[in-house]
Amino acid sequence: MNRTIKLSISKFQNLWILVIFLVLSGIPLTAKTLQQLPEAIQDFSEFRGTIIDSQSKEPLAFATINVLETNISTITNSDGEFLLKVPSSYISNSIHISFLGYQTKTIPLSSLNGEDIHILLEEAAMQLSEIKINAPKDAKSLVKAALDKKGEYNLSEETVMTAFYRETIKKRRRDASLSEAIVEIYRQPSSSSKADKIKLIKARKSTDYSRLDTLAVKLQGGPFSAIYADVIKYPQFIFNDITFAEYEFSFDKPTEINNRSVYVVKFKQRPNITEPMHYGKLYIDAETFSLISAIYNLNVENRERAAELFVKKKPNRVTVYPTEAAYRVDYRLKDNKWHYGYSNILLTFKVNWKGRLFNSVYTLSSEMAVTDWAKTLNDDPTRRETLRPTVILSEEASGFSDPAFWGEYNIIEPEKSIESAIDKINRHLEKQKETN
Incomplete structure (x- = not known):
């Protein structure tokens, strides 16, 4: 064997x-x-921030952020940081943040400033x-x-x-x-x-x-x-x-x-x-x-x-x-x-x-x-x-x-x-x- x-x-x-x-x-x-393809001509907004544990204040690596009602998503790096680029046509949508073992959170993009965003997630008691x-x-x-x-x-x-x-x-x-x-x-x-x-x-x-x-x-x-x-x-x-x-x-x-x-x-x-x-x-x-x-x-x-x-x-x-x-x-x-x-x-x-x-x-x-x-x-x-x-x-x-x-x-x-x-x-x- x-x-x-x-x-x-x-x-x-x-x-x-x-x-x-x-x-x-x-x-x-x-x-x-x-061979570089031409850039698509489309306006978009950038959102940059960090996903953090609400209790320990430690960054959460590999947390997923996706724009609801779209297939657009990104993930945090090992420092819990993310950069999300969203076309202007979706600015009225919300983002959904999920991380294994934590409660998910939904936030309207309109409530976020472009930079230095801090999002706290709470651990899920199971x-x-x-x-x-x-x-x-x-x-x-x-x-x-x-x-x-x-x-x-x-x-x-x-x-x-x-x-x-x-x-x-x-x-x-x-x-x-x-x-x-x-x-x-x-x-x-x-x-x-x-x-x-x-x-x-x-x-x-x-x-x-x-x-x-x-x-x-x-x-x-x-x-x-x-x-x-x-x-x-x-x-x-x-x-x-x-x-x-x-x-x-x-x-x-x-x-x-x-x-x-x-x-x-x-x-x-x-x-x-x-x-x-x-x-x-x-x-x-x-x-x-x-x-x-x-x-x-x-x-x-x-x-x-x-x-x-x-x-x-x-x-x-x-x-x-x-x-x-x-x-x-x-x-x-x-x-x-x-x-x-x-x-x-x-x-x-x-x-x-x-x-x-x-x-x-x-x-x-x-x-x-x-x-x-x-x-x-x-x-x-x-x-x-x-x-x-x-x-x-x-x-x-x-x-x-x-x-x-x-x-x-x-x-x-x-x-x-x-x-x-x-x-x-x-x-x-x-x-x-x-x-x-």
Whole structure:
């Protein structure tokens, strides 16, 4: 059985997200020319603020803000900050703020000023007795029901989603690379075996390869790595017919989201399994048994096997292994259907060079947020227009110089550290140019 699991997981991980380690030749990578689409001519207003816990006053990361009666939405960054761009035609609408384990809040846009908005959310008190008793007899059966019901309560028709994608690379705590993109996801129904397509609309990057030492770290898969974290659309990558039986499932304390009761199920691999598998929590709607969030990690205790899953190529004098692989995916409810809304991935690697006293630690993170969507018309992109699942975004992106690059597109508000990192990287590169 372990041999079968090994092959299954290895195949999944290599398709899902790959990290390439290559020795640099000293010649900077050439960015491909990006065909930029014209901006839509439309007035819009910006709303910038922070979502905060009403008691602790701590910021709430990954809270969702959407404009009611539209498909426009965004999400807070790790500092709880958000930037929402709303077309003028929707200024009379309200925004809906939701966060796992907290009471939702609805606020008219007309009551908000444009900047320095502080929105307090109150924690939802949930008792076990409040959860309905129509759940399957055990946690494993509940997870099976959630996976089986994906065609009933998830999007059942092809949809075009507009999404913002960001990926960063850090060497220890120093930012070395940042790439961002606006993409269109040609999303297939959750019950369909067809793979999603992604079309690149805009992209930009800022990279200081000198901070990557003599090692170039690239994230292969780009936006595809984010959508492959979707447990509902791609369950075979975690809970396939082979691996499902190798997990242990148990109930955790229930919670609430969007004023709906939510079961929390913990899962981990069985003690006798030595191959790297996943562990974490699944959040399942108590009424429909639909998966609404998944927060999980890959077990990287087996360093050699974990390294084989991620590292595609490296110099012979280098030992590379992951120390952390964390994933998250959130779904949003629209017209009684759940759809993919947000995902993020955090990977940390330790790099040991033979003959060197100190090692290097690299952190690669990526996140994608759906900011708008509509039912598709018969205008599927051509093969030339779509990205390959093995795409490396930094090779598709242009520079980072245009301040009005995104126009009215909704993006995830950058962290302060990222903002300062861009400035530092650009200043460093400018100095290099002047020196040369």
